[in-house]
Amino acid sequence: MTDTTDRTGERADLAARFPYLHAPQRWAWGGIDAQFSVELPPDELITNIHVVGFTEGRVVLCRDARGHWFLPGGTREADESVESCLVRELREEAGARLTGGPVWIGAHRAVTDSAEPYRPWQPHPVKAWLWGWAEVVVDSAPTNPDDGEQVVEVRAVTPQEAQHLLVRGREAWWGELISLALESHARQG
Incomplete structure (x- = not known):
């Protein structure tokens, strides 16, 4: 079996085990059609980066002033x-x-309906949101710059609680993203 066949089989297995994560997404808030893949995009397409931050086996989540966990x-x-x-x-x-x-661990490749890029320097209309995990330590308060989300709480929770808080009122793929990060983290540890 070739290396390409191995990767194709692995991608198919992941898509079967995480169907919500790999399903086509419509992010109405940004007029974006997105599709997740474990195949990483070229650097020039990456506009957004997010991580599952692990600290002592727990997942770091942030809550904004609207009450949304992310x-x-x-x-x-x-x-x-x-x-x-x-x-x-x-x-x-x-x-x-x-x-x-x-x-x-993967990325959502996205195409926006917007006539202009979100920021002038970003690729348009195709872009990518990169997802990963990292070991982190929470050692200060969020700096909350004026042009960002206003974080009112940071909490390290169990992976199961993170899945619950992220999925509540949202698409199920958030829970599968945490599961994929947990699997990758376990393989590395």
């Missing part, structure tokens, strides 16, 4: 590297820092 991460700035964006977003939203390198 994984730390956000939009890349002009000429910002993926890792620099991750470091900045962890500090801004979770008051956290990396204690090990990130492990990228």
Whole structure:
């Protein structure tokens, strides 16, 4: 069996085990059609980065002023590297820092209906949201810059509670994303 056949089989297995995550998505809030894949996109398409932050076996979640729970991460700035964006977003939203390198587990490749890019330097209309996990420590309060989400709470919860909080009122794929991160984390640990 060739390496390509192995990767194709692995992707098919993951899609079968995580059907909601791999199903086509419509993100109405941004006029975006998205499709998840474990195949990582080229750097120039990545506009957003998010991680499942693990700390002592728990998952770091942020809650904004509207009451929504989310994984730390956000939009890349002009000429910002993926890792620099991750470091900045962890500090801004979770008051956290990396204690090990990130492990990228997949991405949503997205196409927007918008006539213009979200930020002038971003690719348009095709872009990608990168998902991964990393070991982190929460050692300060979120910096909450004026142009970002206003985080009112950061909490390290069990993976099951993270799944519950992220899925509540949202699509089921959030829970499967946590499961995929847990599997990858277990393989690395």
